[in-house]
Each structure stands twice: as C-alpha cells, then as structure tokens.
Amino acid sequence: MKRFAWTQPTSLASAAAFAETTVADAMVALRPDTHAGHGAVLQAGGIDNLDLMKEELLQPNLVISLRAIPGLDKIEKQEASWRIGAGTTLMAVAGHPAVQARFPALATCLNQSGSPQIRAVATLGGNLLQRPRCWYFRSIAFDCLRKGGGHCFAILGENAYHAVFDNEVCAIVHPSSVATVLVALGASVELTGPNGATRRLLLEDFLVRPKQNVRRENDLQPREILTAILLPNPSASVRMAYLRLGEKQAFDWPLVDAAVILELDASSVCRQGVICLGAVAPTPYRPRAAEATLAGKVIDVPTARSAARTALDGAMPLAHNEFKLPLIETVLRRAILRAANPV
Amino acid sequence: MISRRTFIPRSDLPVAAARPGSGAAGDRSPKEPETATRRDVIAAQGPDAVAMTLTVNGIARMFEAEPRVTLAEALRGALALTGTKIACNRGTCSSCTVWLDGTPIVSCMILAVDVGNRAVTTIEGLIRDGNLHPAQAAFIGHDAIQCGFCTPGMVMSCAALLDRDPRPTRDAVLAAISGHLCRCGTYPHVVAATLAASEEAKS
The missing domain is CATH 3.30.390.50 (CO dehydrogenase flavoprotein, C-terminal domain)
Structure with missing residues (x-):
C-alpha cells in the first residue's frame, strides 16, 4: 500500500469539499500517460478501498473517512419509504427488525454477502459503490478498458465468471449482490453534494452500463457523497x-x-x-x-x-x-x- | 534470549514505533489536496507516522504509525501482539480476526487510524481471571488445531459466538466460521469443540 494522508471530518460538507475525485477517477488517473494527481477519495467501511490500495490500483494522496459524520448509519421510516443511511453496516441492515419483516429478500441477500467479519465493517453504501471483481480489472498487470486502457481482456480471455448480457464492450458483472435486490425493490439513492443539496434517483438509473461509460459503474460525481438508500414501503400484497x-x-x-x-x-x-x-x-x-x-x-x-x-x-x-x-x-x-x- | 520474532527485522512493516520519524518507504512526497482549505489541511494527518492510541485488551496503548498501517500490522508490529496472524491480508481467510467492541472483524482490512476509541480484543486478551475462555479450552480438548495458523482467528469467532449465544446450533457455528479458511481442514473439530463448549453440553 502506498502512503497517503488521512482525515476524518465530522460534517458532510467538509468531507465533500475534500473529495476531489471518485475512486473510479483516481484509478484512471494512475495511468502512466496522465499527469493528474492520484486524488482524494472517500471511505466508509474501507473494505474495497483497502483491497484496491493494497493492489496499488488505487493510490490516493488523501483518504477521507466518513465514519465520524453523525447520522449516516440511521434506519428510519419515512412517509412512503424506509431510509437506510449509506454508512449502516451490512450486519446492522440485515439485523434490523423492519428490514427482516418488510424486505426479507434483502435480509437474505445481506446474510450471504461476504463473511460475518466483513459484514460487521462493510457499509451498504460502500457495497453499492465497490469496484468490479473481474480479475483483469483487479490485476495491475492488465491495463484494461475500465482502468483507462484500450482493451477488454475478458471478452476473448478467461471469462467464466463474466457477463452473458450486455457484454460487447466490457464483460464485468456488477460486484454487488445487494444491488440485485435493491434494484428489484425499486430502491433510490440519495446523493449529497458539497453545498448540502441532495439529488435522488432510482438505483437502476444511477448505475451505468459500459456503453454509457466504461470507466465507472455509477454516476457518482466528484464531491458527492452517497448518503442514503430509500426503499419504497411494500404493500401487504x-x-x-x-x-x-x-x-x-x-x-x-x-x-x-x-x-x-x-x-x-x-x-x-x-x-x-x-x-x-x-x-x-x-x-x-x-x-x-x-x-x-x-x-x-x-x-x-x-x-x-x-x-x-x-x-x-x-x-x-x-x-x-x-x-x-x-x-x-x-x-x-x-x-x-x-x-x-x-x- | 533471541527468538525468531525478535531476530527477523520488521523492515516490511511501515510502523514507525521503533524508528520514530523515519518514513518507511518514502515513495512519494506528501501532496496537499488542491481543494482543501488551510483549516482542513491541518486536520489531515500523515502520510508520515502519526501518534495513535488504541485500546487493546482493556489497556490504552500509544504508538506512532503511518495512516496506511492496518490494525493487524499495528498489533503485530508496534504493539508486539503477535497472536493475531496475517495470512491472505485481503479479508479472505479471516486468520487475523479480532473483536472490535466485541464483534469479530478482520484486522487486515481496517486501518489502525480508523479504529478510534473502539475497544480491540485480541487472542491475548481472551483469558479471564487466569482462565482460558471456554472456546480456547474446548479447542485444546477437541484437538481443533493442526498447523495452528488459522486458530487464533477461529477461536475469536467461536468465542464471540459463545459469548453472544451460549447454546448455538450447529448451523450458527457454521455461520460464525464461514469466513475462515483452514488449509489443514480442522473444521469438523472446530465445530465439535464449539458445540462442546456450549452451556447445553455442560448441563
């Protein structure tokens, strides 16, 4: 892991001000033909960030921890939906009585994601924003399309674990199983910008297909923080x-x-x-x-x-x-x- | 007396406790984020070693380490608690399992600087009033060990389960150790030991 500076702001505004790059941008910036900085990236549980940093696929100058920001791990009932703070751990979401009662498919999925030790630290937001598991993408030896290179190695290479649909440009599969359930449930994401303004969109629309942009899996912008996932309250039927x-x-x-x-x-x-x-x-x-x-x-x-x-x-x-x-x-x-x- | 542990130099660990101020790798000069305000820059720490305090096994321990140092590296390096083992170093094998506020986590996938004031419990802290934790005693009694490298982590997961649920089902034990890899295949003995340590077995 390369050296980086660390900060743990206590407000969303301060964290957003620091976050000059998304993880996806910071990884593309590592290419030898770019002279951009290596970026400042947000981190919640840190499971995927640490994995990427250990492989030196991600070499930020600054890591901005979201852990000291209050309120990011709340689960609350709103008028027509449940709002799950993006900083809630997978374990806490899976164990919440309302999730078990109203969204049993989500609880089932969460309990099969990672190991108990990972679920105790990994957050719902981080799970949705994790980078894909394609072994070419995860190897520093392959300058693949998604990292800013010119070629998808999987399409004609070792692709047993890869996509069978929408695989003409890049054959990753989405890394989050939780996203499978959340998209089916019609979940929305809440994104908070540096001035505190939020935008909400369907998770399905937030996620990006390779044909739209092969270098990212979602529409997260620099200085934007995924703050909550909203689940429409299902009817009794x-x-x-x-x-x-x-x-x-x-x-x-x-x-x-x-x-x-x-x-x-x-x-x-x-x-x-x-x-x-x-x-x-x-x-x-x-x-x-x-x-x-x-x-x-x-x-x-x-x-x-x-x-x-x-x-x-x-x-x-x-x-x-x-x-x-x-x-x-x-x-x-x-x-x-x-x-x-x-x- | 010299041991393998004291002899092998820890040059691979960027923990600066032994050599304060010596940036281990020094591969890149620190660069201030362009957007940060002056106040924010003061709030950022590193990349050189920074002072940290971790509460480990009930004792506050102070040391210096770079922000990139994981909890597992800090425990084994600066704090010399080598009971916690690092094997895959990617959260895949769970050999480095410790408790954070009583919950098992993989210490290789959390930065020491990120632990904050949460209480860390390692295998060294499991002994109570001079007695082994029931999970430890059961592991010995059921020969749930071969090479032993996965054992401290396995014990931490099984002990946490027994503390939380004194009469776990076999399925609960399997779920608790589902993240652990044991190349020797001690799993059946680990399950038997944990079930034997349950209150139900004793009564």
Whole structure:
C-alpha cells in the first residue's frame, strides 16, 4: 500500500469539499500517460478501498473517512419509504427488525454477502459503490478498458465468471449482490453534494452500463457523497424472494443470483412481477419480457418455468460462461416459486 | 534470549514505533489536496507516522504509525501482539480476526487510524481471571488445531459466538466460521469443540 494522508471530518460538507475525485477517477488517473494527481477519495467501511490500495490500483494522496459524520448509519421510516443511511453496516441492515419483516429478500441477500467479519465493517453504501471483481480489472498487470486502457481482456480471455448480457464492450458483472435486490425493490439513492443539496434517483438509473461509460459503474460525481438508500414501503400484497447459486455455500460471489418481487391479488393472481438477475451483466439485469409473462397469471410451476426460459432471451455467452444459462433458468424458476410460496 | 520474532527485522512493516520519524518507504512526497482549505489541511494527518492510541485488551496503548498501517500490522508490529496472524491480508481467510467492541472483524482490512476509541480484543486478551475462555479450552480438548495458523482467528469467532449465544446450533457455528479458511481442514473439530463448549453440553 502506498502512503497517503488521512482525515476524518465530522460534517458532510467538509468531507465533500475534500473529495476531489471518485475512486473510479483516481484509478484512471494512475495511468502512466496522465499527469493528474492520484486524488482524494472517500471511505466508509474501507473494505474495497483497502483491497484496491493494497493492489496499488488505487493510490490516493488523501483518504477521507466518513465514519465520524453523525447520522449516516440511521434506519428510519419515512412517509412512503424506509431510509437506510449509506454508512449502516451490512450486519446492522440485515439485523434490523423492519428490514427482516418488510424486505426479507434483502435480509437474505445481506446474510450471504461476504463473511460475518466483513459484514460487521462493510457499509451498504460502500457495497453499492465497490469496484468490479473481474480479475483483469483487479490485476495491475492488465491495463484494461475500465482502468483507462484500450482493451477488454475478458471478452476473448478467461471469462467464466463474466457477463452473458450486455457484454460487447466490457464483460464485468456488477460486484454487488445487494444491488440485485435493491434494484428489484425499486430502491433510490440519495446523493449529497458539497453545498448540502441532495439529488435522488432510482438505483437502476444511477448505475451505468459500459456503453454509457466504461470507466465507472455509477454516476457518482466528484464531491458527492452517497448518503442514503430509500426503499419504497411494500404493500401487504407484495411477496419477495432472493436466491443465489455459487461454487461455495458461504463467503463467495454468486455465479448467478435472482431477486423476485410479486404483487399478488386476493385470488393469488400476479398483478405485477419484477425480476432482477445478478452476476450476469455489468449492471443488475431486469429481463422485462420475462417480467411481462408473470402479469395476470397464477404463479405455478409452468408459469415460473416459462418466465425463467424467457429470461434467457438475448443472452450472448462468451467462450467460458455458457454454463451460466441453465443456472439462470434454475435460480430464477426457484426464486419465482419461492416468492409465491414462502417457505 | 533471541527468538525468531525478535531476530527477523520488521523492515516490511511501515510502523514507525521503533524508528520514530523515519518514513518507511518514502515513495512519494506528501501532496496537499488542491481543494482543501488551510483549516482542513491541518486536520489531515500523515502520510508520515502519526501518534495513535488504541485500546487493546482493556489497556490504552500509544504508538506512532503511518495512516496506511492496518490494525493487524499495528498489533503485530508496534504493539508486539503477535497472536493475531496475517495470512491472505485481503479479508479472505479471516486468520487475523479480532473483536472490535466485541464483534469479530478482520484486522487486515481496517486501518489502525480508523479504529478510534473502539475497544480491540485480541487472542491475548481472551483469558479471564487466569482462565482460558471456554472456546480456547474446548479447542485444546477437541484437538481443533493442526498447523495452528488459522486458530487464533477461529477461536475469536467461536468465542464471540459463545459469548453472544451460549447454546448455538450447529448451523450458527457454521455461520460464525464461514469466513475462515483452514488449509489443514480442522473444521469438523472446530465445530465439535464449539458445540462442546456450549452451556447445553455442560448441563
């Protein structure tokens, strides 16, 4: 890890004033052909920042800790939504009674993310903003497109863990499983700028596809702080499930995961279904055609099977990840059925 | 008496306790962030060694280290508490597990400067009134050790579980150690030891 200075401001305004670069900008600035500084970056739990700094992929001059800023770890009920402070640890979110009661799919996902030791430190905001896990991206030896280079090594390289959708420019999968659930739940993010002004947008719109900008996974701007995640309060008729398949049962990234939200009427007919797939595309992926097949149907095995098959439409597997297609079908079929018939 | 620990020079650790003021790597001159106000610059510390105080095993310990020094490095270096082991140094193996305010965390993935006034408990602090923690005694009794490198971390996770939930289920034990890697494969003995240490087993 290279040397850096450290500061721990006690106000959002002060932290935002320091934060001249996003982590993504600071990493691109490391390229030998740029003469920009290495930047000043924000840090909450620090799990991903430390990982990047140890690999020397991130070499900031200044690390700005958000930990001393009061109020970033609050979970509170608002009029039509729940507001989760971005500095809340994954463990605290998973253990919150309202999250367990109203957003069980989120609690399930959080309890499978990282290890207990990581969940005790990692924050919800940091989880959403973590950089991708692509091994070319994470290796200093590869000057890849996402780090400002000219080439995606994964598309024609070792790509077993990479995207099967939206993978023409850069084949990362989004690193956050939590984002899979939050996108399905219609979550919004609250971003606070240096003058205290906030902007809110759907998480789905905040996340950036490679075709929009290959050097970043989200629209976070310099001097902007992700301060909260807002979850619309689900109605009583909403059922949900989260399911993943991976190589290990614990402490591993999923090969494929799925979040399913169903709104059922009194006679168990699905009014609306939302599906979000993770680890299959550079952003959490909503197969809209598959969602459409659920509306107006009683959710049974044939309905779930048909929706799961439809979700594969448009898939473009790479040389080593075609195995993900049957996994998508299986995990999605099971998630749809589990949402309709909770265990 | 000389030991391997005192003999091997700690030149790899940028902890400055032994050599105050000597910037270990000195690879880059500090550069003030262009946007910071004068007051903010004063508030920033480093990159040279800064004075820190950590409360470890109930005792406030003062030392100097650069901001880039992790808690695990500070414990093993400046504070000479080498019971905490660093293996992967990436939060992947959990061998460096210590408690922060009673909760297990990986000490390699938190900066010492970020710990602040939170209480750190290491394997050295687990002994109570001269007695081993029940998890420690059970690990010995059930031979839950082979090479021993993962053991301090495993013990910290199992002891925290038993303190929180004196009668854990087998699933709870598996969840508690889900972050730990043991290349010797002691997992079955670790689970057996932890279950045996539970109150239920005693009653």
